[in-house]
Amino acid sequence: MTIVFYTAGAVAIIATIMMLTRLDAVHALLHLIVSLLAVAVIFFVLGAPFVAALEVIIYAGAIMVLFVFVVMLLNLGAHAARAERALLTPSIWVGPAVLAAILLAEFIWLLASGNVPPSGAATIGPAEVGMALFGRYLIGVELASMLLLAGLVAAYHLGWRKIPQVEATHVSHP
Amino acid sequence: MLPLLWLVPAIPFAGALTLAVLGPRMREKAAAVIGTGSIAVSAVISLFIAAAFLTAPPAAGAYTQTLWTWIDVGSFRPAIAFYLDALSLVMMTVVTFVSFLIHVYSAEFMRGDEGYSRFFAYMNLFVASMVTLLLADNLLLLYLGWEGVGLCSYLLIGFWYQDPANGLAGRKAFIVTRIGDTAMAVGLFLLFHNLGTLRIQDLMHAAQSQWPVGSAYAIAAAALLLGGAVGKSAQLPLQTWLPDAMAGPTPTSALIHAATMVTAGVYLIARTHVLFALAPPVQFAVAVVGAATLLMAGFSAATQNDIKRVLAYSTISQIGYMFLALGVGAWSAAIFHFMTHAFFKALLFLAAGIVIEALHHEHNIFRMGGLRNELPVAFWTFLIGGCALAGLPLITAGYYSKDLILWSAANSTAGGMGLWAAGMAGVVLTSLYTFRLIFLVFFGRLETAVSHRPGLAMTVPACVLAFLSIVGGFGKLPFEALLATALPQFREAGGGMSEALASAAAGLAFLAGLLAAWYAYLQNPSLARSAAANPAGRLLHRFWFSDWGMDWLYDRVFIRPVVWAASANKADVIDSIYDGLAGAAALCYRLLSATETGKLRWYAAWIAGGSVVTLAIVMWL
Amino acid sequence: MFPIREGFLLSGVLFTLGVIGVLVRRNLLFVLMSIEVMLNAAGLAFVAAGARWGQPDGQVVFLFILAMAAAEVSVGLALVLELYHQYKSLDTDAISRMRG
The missing domain is CATH 1.20.5 (Single alpha-helices involved in coiled-coils or other helix-helix interfaces)
Known part of the structure; x- marks a missing residue:
């Protein structure tokens, strides 16, 4: 299970980075779908099979289809990719990257300082989620x-x- | 009858409200009927209440009527409640009755004035406030009435507001009395803080049981209340507002200076006499203030040439007598003098009003004269009032009450011959300036032609008051018996002056003043003029004429420095702090609006930066 | 046994990557995609927390996030279409007419 988790986590991170750096929207979308699928695997590993299924069906399925439709409607061509390349200069992304790095560092610090237990308990199936959802x-x-x-x-x-x-x-x- | 007590202040208040709301659309007659009628009903009810009170006195000599709880905050629960004992009964009856006569008089006096209904609204409110003050069960309600009469006096003094001088006089009265009121408010805080209640009767019991005679708290509380009384009753050193208050219509002067407002201080001291008895130094100060005021005002009155200002100074002087009586512990004598003074001073103002209106609003007594035959009613009533004021022996009311005060001053444990001598000098002066006034106005040559004769509405109240000014004094013994249920007896020191001797001395003093006035103003008019013409006399005359330079002194000591400070601080240092705040806000606005670039990524970056900072604060602080 | 702490760590990394995407990319489509990544990361944190306590609440909240993301994307993409028709561009810096 641990191997599955780390593999899926690595795939998610790499796919997200790839998505961020693509110039073509369709390519980025494909990478985003990969990232979402990897997160779905992680949900499964975390003992949430119902949510994993929804992630695949709704996020990777329905929402991404919406994106694809819009990209097709916009009919962006090669000139759009050229324009995007011109926009991705280091001067633009260094500042945000530093800011995000600080944010991540703070986040990790919080995780390290708080006593988060290394592992959780039991799998929570769709029935329990449904009971909670339509109850409380x-x-x-x-x-x-x-x-x-x-x-x-x-x-x-x-x-x-x-x-x-x-x-x-x-x-x-x- | 007693449960109707609440109507006595309520009806004038309702009248004031009606006139204030509907007055501008009313015809004069309707306004007069409502304004006078409400006071008439009030006076009749208070007479009935007095009859009921006298025939069947309530238990413990007092009747309390609680209407509702006014404020309810913790242990502070003042009620709208009225307390009727012999003291408030006398005051209430005299106030409503004299006010009624003055209202009848005003109905004619004010005819044709554009603020006719406004005038009656103010007057009704004035009476309502005054009665509230008198009947108040607790000091807070008393303070409400106290401020109410202060407000109404301001409104009435500045009634003819088109003339800035009148507005100025109104403001002066308001501000000067406010000084005393502030002292009184502080006194109320002190009393409530230390004794935990403002109900007058509880307060008196608590003070008596908790404070020894001469304790610091009692002295402080009594001194602060004296401050309030001094301001409202125009005694030294806050007497400067009253002569200027003559700017108001003459019935107002009669109402303020005779029946109501200025006696509020006397009433307050009599009402809280326990406190003053616990603070002998303050009580002695009351006597000294009274004696000094009656002398100073007497000298000033003898030099004035405005008929109303003479009467104003005489009022200050007469209230000085009341303070003297209070100070020497002759409580019922003070209230007795209040009653007779209410009659004869109201009478004098009403008669003076007749004269003034007859002579085209002429106030200068040196341009009057010879009116004895022209205005017989005014002359006779004024003569009676003047005799009562000066204390014509055996006949007039003023003689009995003043005689009682003088005898008390001489024989009191707290008094002494010094106070008595001051009082006697005051009698001479009173007699002098009163007959100076009478001789100058009614005798001699006719200076100004009479243009207007008074109607019945003006002469009848004057005649009624003249009657009361004479017979009012004969009720001395039953009056004292009645007041003995509410006020402590006068404590006579042994070995003093006999009553007959004191009466004879007062009579002689009266005659001395009368003769001096007769000689200087009728027999040998050049004498007074030549006395005023030589340098020393002129200086003295100017000094007394300007009320012993008190206004000048206050102008230099208080007003000029404040005006100087205000003009020096024209840029307003304090305000610059707020300007700075506003400037800082504007700066922040400019800074923030500079961040509004319309660029989405920057907005997102601000959000991200904000979460970074917030997280950092959460983590490390 | 579920790796909770690593789950939180992954959600933090993904969220940060989403932030970078929002801040760096000027194409509105990419901005929307980055927002999806951020929402997904937040959902991951909730699911991990739910797993930590063994309660379904984390998953319930993820469902709410899902619903919100769907609504957001539908409105956002409609805006993208409209903006592209108006401006012939998806550059967020170019579309800065709403300056105060």
């Missing part, structure tokens, strides 16, 4: 459903545009 967290579920509804309405509203306008932009931007 029922109001949270309702709120989440309202949030999703709001997201749906907002996405529809933002994505809706008049046909002539779409044609006009199409003509002006071959």
Whole structure:
């Protein structure tokens, strides 16, 4: 199990770094999917098989499909990749990297100073999660459903545009 | 009848409220009916209450009516409650009755004034406040009434506000009395802090049982209350506001200076007499203040040429007599003099108002004269009032009350011949300036033509008061018996002056003043003029005319330095701190708005930096 | 036996990588992807904490995060489309008209 964990963790980190450094959005997306799948494996290792499945189905499946659709709609070509390369100069990424490094250092310090036990107890299956979700967290579920509804309405509203306008932009931007 | 007590202040208050809200849309007649009617009802009720009180005195000589708890904070629970004993009964009855007569008078006097309903609203509020003050069961409610009369006096003195001088006089009265009120408020804090209550009766019992005679607390509390009384009653050294308060309409002067406000200090001291008895030095100070004030005001009154200012100084002087009486422990004598003074001083102001209105608002007594035949009612009533003020022996009320005070001063354990002599000198002076006034205004040649004759509404109240100014003194013995239920008896020191001797001396002093006035102003008018013309006389005249230079002194000692400091601090040092705060806020705003670049990555970077710092604080602090 | 501490460590690393992505990339699509990484890392921390206590609550919270991420992505991508139509660019620095 430990080997599986470290392997999956390494895959997740490397895939995320690869995602960050890609110039082409589709390539980045593929790396992101790999990263998410690796995290799903880690969930499984941590004794959360239900969440691991959801990670694969919803994150790596549904959400990423959304991204892919949008990338295809935008129809970004080779010139976009060239533009991205021009933007990725060291002067841009050094500062944020240092900031993030400090954040990570603080995080590790916290982990090291707190007495986090090295390992946990038993596997928690879907049944328990479901019991908790529709028991104590029922109001949270309702709120989440309202949030999703709001997201749906907002996405529809933002994505809706008049046909002539779409044609006009199409003509002006071959 | 006694349960109707609350109506006595409530009805004038309701009248004031009605007039304040609906007054501007009322016709004069309606305003007069409401304004006068409310006081009339109040006066009638208080007369009935007095009758009930006298025929069937309540147990323990006092009746308490608690309406509701006013404030409820911990152990501090003052109530809206009225306390009626012989002392407050006398005060209440006299105040409401004299106020009623003055209201009737004002209904005619103020006719045609554009602020007619406003005037009655103020007057009603004034009476309501005064009655609240008198009937208050606790010192906080008393303080409410105390400030209420202060407010109303400010409003009434500055009633004709179009003239800035009137507004100035109103402000002066307000500020000077405020000095005393502050002392009184501090005194209330002291009393509550040490004795844990403000109910007057509980307070008196607690003080008597907890504080020995001459204890520091008793002295401090009594001195602070004396400060309040001195301010409100225009005694030394806070008497400067009262002569200027003559800027108000004449009925106001009658109301403030005769029946109500200025006697509040006398009432306060009489009400808290236990405290003063526990603080002999302060009580002696009361007597000294009274004696000094009555002399100083007497000299000033003899030099004034404004008819109302003469009366104002005479009021200060007469209240000085009351303070003298309080100081020597002759409590009921002080209240007796309050009552007779209320009658004859109200009368004098009303008669003076008739004269003033008859002569086109002429105030200067040297431009009056010979009005004896022109305004007979004014003359006779003024003469009666003047005789009462000066203390015409055996006939007038003022003689009996003042005689009682003088005899008490001579025979008190706390008094002495010095105080008696001051009082006697005061009698001579009173007689002198009163008859000077009468001779100058009503005798001699006619100086100014009479343009207006008073109607019944003005003459009838004056006649009623004239009647009371004479018969008021005959009730001395039952009056003292009544007050004995509420105030301690006068303690007579052995081997003093006999009553007959004191009366004879007072009578002689009166005659001396009368003769001096007669000689200097009627028989030989050049004498007074030549006395005032030589350098020493002129200096003295100016000194007394300006109230012993008190205004000048206060101007130099208090007002100028404050004005200087204010002008020196025009830039306002304190304010610059707040300006600095505002500037710092503006600076922060500019700094923060500079970070609003519209660049998403920077915003995210700020968030990340913020979480780094927050985490660091959480970890290492 | 589950490696809890390593799970936390991994979530910290992934979160930091997400922060770097948000700060470095100027392409709005990449910013959104980085946010997904950060949300996922936060969810990982919750699941690890749930495993530490043997309670389902961590997983429940992860489900909420999932729902929120879905809503966020749908709105965010709709905004991306709209912005691209308006500006013909996904560069966040170029789209800075909302300056105060």
